[in-house]
Amino acid sequence: MEGDGVASGGMCGIIGVTGVDEAFSFLVEGLRQLEYRGYDSAGVALVADGDLWLAREADGNHSVEELALLETGSRVVGSGVSGSRTGENSGASSGASSGAGDVSIPPPRHCEAGIGHTRWATHGRPTVENAHPHVDCSGRLALVHNGIIENHAELAARLDANGHEIASETDSEVLVHVIEEELRRSESLLEAVRRALEDVRGSFAIAVVSSAEPGVIVAARRVSPLIFGVDERSAVLASDIPALLGTTRNLFALEDDQIVELRPGVAHVSGLDGSKVDPVPLTITWDLDAARKDGFDDFMTKEIHEQPRAVAETLLDRHGPGGSLVLDELRLTREELRLVDKVFIVACGSSYHAALVAKYAIEHWTRVPVEVDIASEFRYRDPVLDQRTLAIGVSQSGETVDTLQAMREAKRWGARVIAVSNVVDSSMTREADGVLYTRAGPEICVASTKTYLAQVAALEVLALALAEFRQTLDHGVIERLVGNLNELPAAIEECIDREKEVFEVADRILGARDFFYLGRNVGYPAAMEGALKLKELSYLRAEAYAAGELKHGPIALIEPGTVVVGIATRNRLREKMLANVAEVRSRGATVVLVANDGERDVEDVADHVLWVPEVEPLLSPVVNAVPLQLFAYRMARELGYDVDRPRNLAKTVTVE
Numbered sequence: 157m158e159g160d161g162v163a164s165g166g167m168c169g170i171i172g173v174t175g176v177d178e179a180f181s182f183l184v185e186g187l188r189q190l191e192y193r194g195y196d197s198a199g200v201a202l203v204a205d206g207d208l209w210l211a212r213e214a215d216g217n218h219s220v221e222e223l224a225l226l227e228t229g230s231r232v233v234g235s236g237v238s239g240s241r242t243g244e245n246s247g248a249s250s251g252a253s254s255g256a257g258d259v260s261i262p263p264p265r266h267c268e269a270g271i272g273h274t275r276w277a278t279h280g281r282p283t284v285e286n287a288h289p290h291v292d293c294s295g296r297l298a299l300v301h302n303g304i305i306e307n308h309a310e311l312a313a314r315l316d317a318n319g320h321e322i323a324s325e326t327d328s329e330v331l332v333h334v335i336e337e338e339l340r341r342s343e344s345l346l347e348a349v350r351r352a353l354e355d356v357r358g359s360f361a362i363a364v365v366s367s368a369e370p371g372v373i374v375a376a377r378r379v380s381p382l383i384f385g386v387d388e389r390s391a392v393l394a395s396d397i398p399a400l401l402g403t404t405r406n407l408f409a410l411e412d413d414q415i416v417e418l419r420p421g422v423a424h425v426s427g428l429d430g431s432k433v434d435p436v437p438l439t440i441t442w443d444l445d446a447a448r449k450d451g452f453d454d455f456m457t458k459e460i461h462e463q464p465r466a467v468a469e470t471l472l473d474r475h476g477p478g479g480s481l482v483l484d485e486l487r488l489t490r491e492e493l494r495l496v497d498k499v500f501i502v503a504c505g506s507s508y509h510a511a512l513v514a515k516y517a518i519e520h521w522t523r524v525p526v527e528v529d530i531a532s533e534f535r536y537r538d539p540v541l542d543q544r545t546l547a548i549g550v551s552q553s554g555e556t557v558d559t560l561q562a563m564r565e566a567k568r569w570g571a572r573v574i575a576v577s578n579v580v581d582s583s584m585t586r587e588a589d590g591v592l593y594t595r596a597g598p599e600i601c602v603a604s605t606k607t608y609l610a611q612v613a614a615l616e617v618l619a620l621a622l623a624e625f626r627q628t629l630d631h632g633v634i635e636r637l638v639g640n641l642n643e644l645p646a647a648i649e650e651c652i653d654r655e656k657e658v659f660e661v662a663d664r665i666l667g668a669r670d671f672f673y674l675g676r677n678v679g680y681p682a683a684m685e686g687a688l689k690l691k692e693l694s695y696l697r698a699e700a701y702a703a704g705e706l707k708h709g710p711i712a713l714i715e716p717g718t719v720v721v722g723i724a725t726r727n728r729l730r731e732k733m734l735a736n737v738a739e740v741r742s743r744g745a746t747v748v749l750v751a752n753d754g755e756r757d758v759e760d761v762a763d764h765v766l767w768v769p770e771v772e773p774l775l776s777p778v779v780n781a782v783p784l785q786l787f788a789y790r791m792a793r794e795l796g797y798d799v800d801r802p803r804n805l806a807k808t809v810t811v812e
C-alpha cells in the first residue's frame with residue numbers, strides 16, 4: 157500500500173548564485189542560513205569551466221557542515237557521494253551517485269554559477285540519492301526543487317519509456333529529465349524549462365543550471381516561494397529572504413507561474429506563458445530573526461498560519477485509484493489488518509490528545525475496540541496485547557522516549573506496530589511495521605499546533621483505511637468522509653481569519669487564574685488539547701474534564717471568576733453539553749464556548765463565543781483546536797511570556 161512516489165516536501169530550502177567567483181562558499185553560507193527550517197540532507201551543484209561539479213550529503217542536520225568540509229578537501233573519501241565532476245569528459249554516470257572509493261574533488265575555485273538545497277523529507281527516506289540537486293542523464297543539468305509534483309508518476313512513466321535513468325525515488329528528479337528532453341528541441345535552457353513546466357501539475361520553486369550555459373540560472377515558481385536579487389556584477393536566488401539578507405536588499409519575489417533567467421548583474425523575468433513581467437522590488441524591513449519567521453512575530457504564529465497547508469499536504473495522495481486509501485509505508489497485508497481484533501494507541505502530550513480523537517473515529521468506523529494510553533503508563537502496567545493487536549505510536553518527533561519504548565514493548569508482545577510521525581526516518585518510523593507521515597514540515601515552536609492538526613487528520617485517514625480494509629464502511633460513506641477531510645484546510649483558514657475576535661475574548665478574560673475546559677465525545681480530547689495549550693504557554697492552571705463528569709465532584713470548584721471553556725460544536729450530545737454549561741454558569745463561572753456559525757442559542761449560556769465553521773463531528777477537533785490555540789497564544793503574549801520557548805519545556809522529550 158505504498159504511495160506511488162515520494163514528494164520532496166514543502167519545507168526545502170533553495171539557494172543559487174551567478175557572477176560570484178567563490179560560489180561554493182556563498183552557497184554553503186546560504187544553506188547555513190536556511191538550516192533553521194529543519195532539514196535532513198543537503199547538496200550543491202557548481203558550473204565551472206564547462207563542467208558540472210556535484211556534492212550531496214544525507215547526514216541529518218550536519219549535512220551542510222559536511223559539505224563545507226569539501227572546500228578544504230579534508231573529508232574522508234568514499235563516504236557516500238563525494239564532490240565529483242559529472243558530464244562527458246569525466247565519464248561519470250548521471251546522477252553523480254558514487255560510493256566508496258570515489259575520488260573526492262574539492263569544489264572548483266572559480267565558478268560561473270551554482271545552486272544548493274536543503275531537503276526536509278516529508279516522506280521517502282533522507283538518503284543521498286534523494287538529496288538535491290538532481291542531475292539529468294547527460295550530466296550537464298542540475299536542478300533543485302521545493303514543492304510537490306503531483307503528476308510525477310505519469311511524467312516518470314514517459315521518461316522511463318524514453319530510456320531515462322531515474323536514480324532517486326523523489327518526484328523532483330523527474331523534472332530535470334523532462335527539461336533534458338525539452339532541451340533537445342529548445343534554443344536555450346530558459347525555453348526548455350518553460351516548455352517542461354507546461355506539463356507539470358503541483359507546486360514548485362525550482363532552479364536549474366547547465367554546464368552548456370555557464371553563468372545562467374533559470375528559476376520558476378508556482379506556490380512555493382522564490383526570492384531573487386541582482387547587483388551590478390552578480391545575481392542570487394533563495395527560497396526565502398534570510399538566505400539573501402547578508403548579500404543584498406535589492407530583492408524581488410517571483411510570483412506564481414513566473415520564470416526568471418539570472419546572469420551576472422541581470423535578471424530577466426517573464427510569465428511561463430511568455431508574457432512580459434516587470435518585477436516589483438521587495439521592501440525589506442526585516443532583520444534576520446524576523447525573516448526566519450516569515451514576518452510573523454514568532455514561530456508559533458507562523459506555524460498556526462501554516463496549518464491549512466500542513467493538513468492539506470498530509471491528506472494529499474491519500475485517496476488512491478478506485479477510492480482505495482493509501483498510507484505511506486505499510487509493511488502489513490490487508491489480511492493482517494483484517495485480523496486485528498484490538499487497537500492500542502500510545503503517545504504523550506498533544507499526540508496523546510490526537511490519539512484520543514482517533515479512538516472515537518476508529519471505533520465508530522471499524523467497530524474494533526481501541527485503548528489509548530499515555531506512553532509512560534502503558535509501559536509499566538502489564539497491558540494485554542497479542543499478535544492480533546495493532547499498536548499505533550503517535551509522535552511528532554518520532555523520538556519521544558516514552559512512546560518509543562512503549563512501541564518496543566508492544567512489539568515484544570507480538571503486536572503489529574504503526575508509527576504516525578512528522579519526521580522521516582525517525583527512530584519510531586524505522587522500527588515500525590507501517591508508517592503514516594504527517595507532512596507538516598518542521599515545527600520549531602515547542603507547543604504543538606500544526607503537527608497536532610496534521611496528526612488528527614492522519615489518524616482519521618488511518619481509521620478510514622482500516623474501515624476500508626475491514627469493509628465496515630461502504631465506499632460511498634468513505635468517499636463522503638474523504639470529501640469532509642478535504643474540506644478541513646478551508647475551515648482551518650476561516651478560523652485563523654477570525655484571530656481578532658479570539659484575541660478580543662482573551663483580552664477580556666485576562667487576569668483569570670482558574671480554568672476548566674469541558675467537552676463531550678470528541679469534544680473531550682479537544683478540551684484536553686485546549687487546556688494543555690493554555691498551561692504550557694501562559695502557565696495558568698487549566699483542567700480538562702468530560703462535561704458529564706463535572707457534577708461528580710469537580711463542580712464544587714466552580715465559583716465566580718472561574719473560567720469555563722466549552723466545546724459546543726454540533727454533535728449528538730450538543731444539548732447535553734449546553735445543559736452542563738448552564739449548570740456551571742448558574743454557579744458564577746465565566747463561560748467561553750466554541751460553537752458553530754449560526755448557532756445563536758449558545759449565546760444564552762455563554763459570556764463569549766468563539767465561532768467556527770461546522771464540519772463532520774468526528775473531524776471537528778481539527779477545527780476546534782484553532783481558536784483555542786489562538787486564545788492560549790494571546791493570553792501568553794499578554795502575560796509577556798515567550799510562546800516559542802516556554803519555561804521548563806523541551807520540544808522533544810528524549811529522557812524518561
Ligand code: AGP
Nearest residue numbers: 505506507551552553556603604
Ligand atoms: C504539546 O504542545 C507539547 N509539544 C508536548 O506535549 C508534545 O506533544 C509531547 O512531548 C509529545 O511529543 P511528540 O509528539 O514529539 O512525541
